Amino acid sequence: MKGFSRPLTGGALLLSLLLTGACGGAVTPATxxxxxxxxxxxxxxxxxxxxxxxxxxxxxxxxxxxxxxxxxxxxxxxxxxxxxxxxxxxxxxxxxxxxxxxxxxxxxxxxxxxxxxxxxxxxxxxxxxxxxxxxxxxxxxxxxxxxxxxxxxxxxxxxxxxxxxxxxxxxxxxxxxxxxxxxxxxxxxxxxxxxxxxxxxxxxxxxxxxxxxxxxxxxxxxxTEQQAGQVFDKVEGDYRSLADKAKAATAVPVLPGQMYQGQWSVPNGGSYVATLIKDAGGTYAWAGTSGPGSTTLDLEAVLAEAKDAKVWLATVNEWKSLADVEKADARYAKFDAFGAGQVWSSNKTLGPGGGNDFFERGVARPDLILGDLVAILHPDLAPGHEFAFYQKLTR
Structure with a gap:
């Protein structure tokens, strides 16, 4: 048994450590x-x-x-x-x-x-x-x-x-x-x-x-087939609307993920994470790779390929500030996004037992994922955006 929140363990964690966000209206629960x-x-x-x-x-x-x-x-x-x-x-x-x-x-x-x-x-x-x-x-x-x-x-x-x-x-x-x-x-x-x-x-x-x-x-x-159609159609419609909005924007280089047990998992170009980054108007060093899932690298290899990324998208419950990031590994400070103060973590809402709402709602609400990412990468496209999952780490 790997625990109730599957993304918190194993390969599912390494994928899920990369993205989730918020924007758009809430989906009204079905009757x-x-x-x-x-x-x-x-x-x-x-x-x-x-x-x-x-x-x-x-x-x-x-x-x-x-x-x-x-x-x-x-x-x-x-x-x-x-x-x-x-x-x-x-x-x-x-x-x-x-x-x-x-x-x-x-x-x-x-x-x-x-x-x-x-x-x-x-x-x-x-x-x-x-x-x-x-x-x-x-x-x-x-x-x-x-x-x-x-x-x-x-x-x-x-x-x-x-x-x-x-x-x-x-x-x-x-x-x-x-x-x-x-x-x-x-x-x-x-x-x-x-x-x-x-x-x-x-x-x-x-x-x-x-x-x-x-x-x-x-x-x-x-x-509840009728209810599912209503819920999913709204999520799909909101997602497509956000993706269309970001399509014309200049792609922003991003750095997804962070170290976990000595390895950094980067999304392959055919993964759902890669799709989210692309649809939000972003790009990343491994976007040209093929296949779903992810590839694990060491930190030095990630630095060599993505040191100059403009925005870092992480998922670490404990990170609230840049000091927390540097404390976790001093080499993190070498990334340009760290120096520019553009480090974001999808840990805005945590449960009483330490669960992360990012992992719980993210699967059902990719429209919210995309909304946060668009607001992070292209803030001019989302003035006044209220984040659901991501927060910018303080200095």
């Missing part, structure tokens, strides 16, 4: 809906039980197709290097189509156990927080709504010590346990016990809008 009364009591094989159908425009790591009484979802890479997994989302009360090799999940689900904080903005945005019954650990959560329910006992923690309590999960029998895009040793026994383990591997997407579109997987499970 809550109830699963009650949604089960079919008299099955009609001629009836289409999905009057609202979702289509995917950006997400590449899962597919979604419809039959009259069930949906078929295939997550192409549920975890790095893992084989595809297929799920039949069966409208409850209708017959099982017996799709070979597929996990059958009756929908709309009544209860959800979540392995990552990145699921939380999808849950709240769709108005189905009442169905969230379990989180791996509440320590990294920043959402006040979710924390309130944890405190009240309405949401339980099933992996407080970073190890899944299989007995607790089996006893609760949630409609779905949603993974954070990695495989855990406990998932095998849980599957054998009949727990429906469904992969959410949005972090393997190559574009910001592709990651955000995983709200449609949550909607397929909860029967």
């Amino acid at each position: 809550p809906t109830s699963a009650e009364g949604r089960c079919v009591t008299s099955y009609d094989p001629a009836k289409d039980y999905f009057p609202v159908k979702q289509t995917l425009r950006h997400a590449a790591n899962f597919t979604l197709t419809y039959a009259k009484h069930y949906q078929t979802i295939t997550v192409k890479q549920p975890a790095p290097g893992a084989k595809p997994e297929t799920y039949v989302l069966l409208r409850c009360g209708t017959p099982d189509p017996k799709v070979a090799g597929a996990t059958v999940v009756e929908t709309p689900i009544e209860s959800l156990y979540s392995a990552s904080t990145t699921h939380l903005p999808f849950v709240t945005g769709l108005g189905v927080l009442d169905r969230l019954k379990g989180v791996a650990s509440a320590g990294f959560i920043t959402s006040a709504q979710v924390l309130e329910k944890v405190k009240a006992g309405a949401i339980t923690e099933y992996a407080k010590g970073q190890e899944i309590d299989t007995e607790k999960v089996i006893a609760a029998r949630p409609g779905v346990l949603m993974t954070g895009g990695t495989e855990d040793k406990a998932y095998g026994p849980l599957r054998q016990a009949g727990i429906k383990v469904v992969a959410n591997a949005e972090w393997l997407e190559a574009t910001p809008l592709g990651r955000a579109e995983w709200i449609k997987l949550m909607a397929a499970l909860t029967g």
Whole structure:
């Protein structure tokens, strides 16, 4: 178990250490809906039980197709290097189509156990927080709504010590346990016990809008397709509007990331981070590389390529001032952005347990990510901008 907020560990951290921001209006949470009364009591094989159908425009790591009484979802890479997994989302009360090799999940689900904080903005945005019954650990959560329910006992923690309590999960029998895009040793026994383990591997997407579109997987499970369309269409529209605004601006050289355990992770040119930098009117030394994900370098190699970057975009919870940066490593002061006082960290909003809202909301809100970046790189394009995630480090 790698912890509830997946981006805080391993390769996901090294990618996520790079970007997230804010701008644009808030997405209004959808009106809550109830699963009650949604089960079919008299099955009609001629009836289409999905009057609202979702289509995917950006997400590449899962597919979604419809039959009259069930949906078929295939997550192409549920975890790095893992084989595809297929799920039949069966409208409850209708017959099982017996799709070979597929996990059958009756929908709309009544209860959800979540392995990552990145699921939380999808849950709240769709108005189905009442169905969230379990989180791996509440320590990294920043959402006040979710924390309130944890405190009240309405949401339980099933992996407080970073190890899944299989007995607790089996006893609760949630409609779905949603993974954070990695495989855990406990998932095998849980599957054998009949727990429906469904992969959410949005972090393997190559574009910001592709990651955000995983709200449609949550909607397929909860029967909130119409709400998902409304939420995602606004995020996509705001994102495109900001990207269009920045398109004509002169590209600003940026330095993404910072050292982590002796290595500096730089985004490859085909990554979602690279897309964000480009769409914000920026460029960086490794923009011409290929492929998704990131490459790790030592600090001297980064200095050799990006010493003259105008703006440094970091993500370190503890950094509040340039003195904090220099204290972490004296060599950081060699970057031109440090000397110019243009060091920004996406640590504006932290939860009571040390979680960073950047990691929690960033997946669902690339429009906010892009808004902050445009305001940082091209302040003339965003006068009076109110930052959601980034703050400039003081001298």
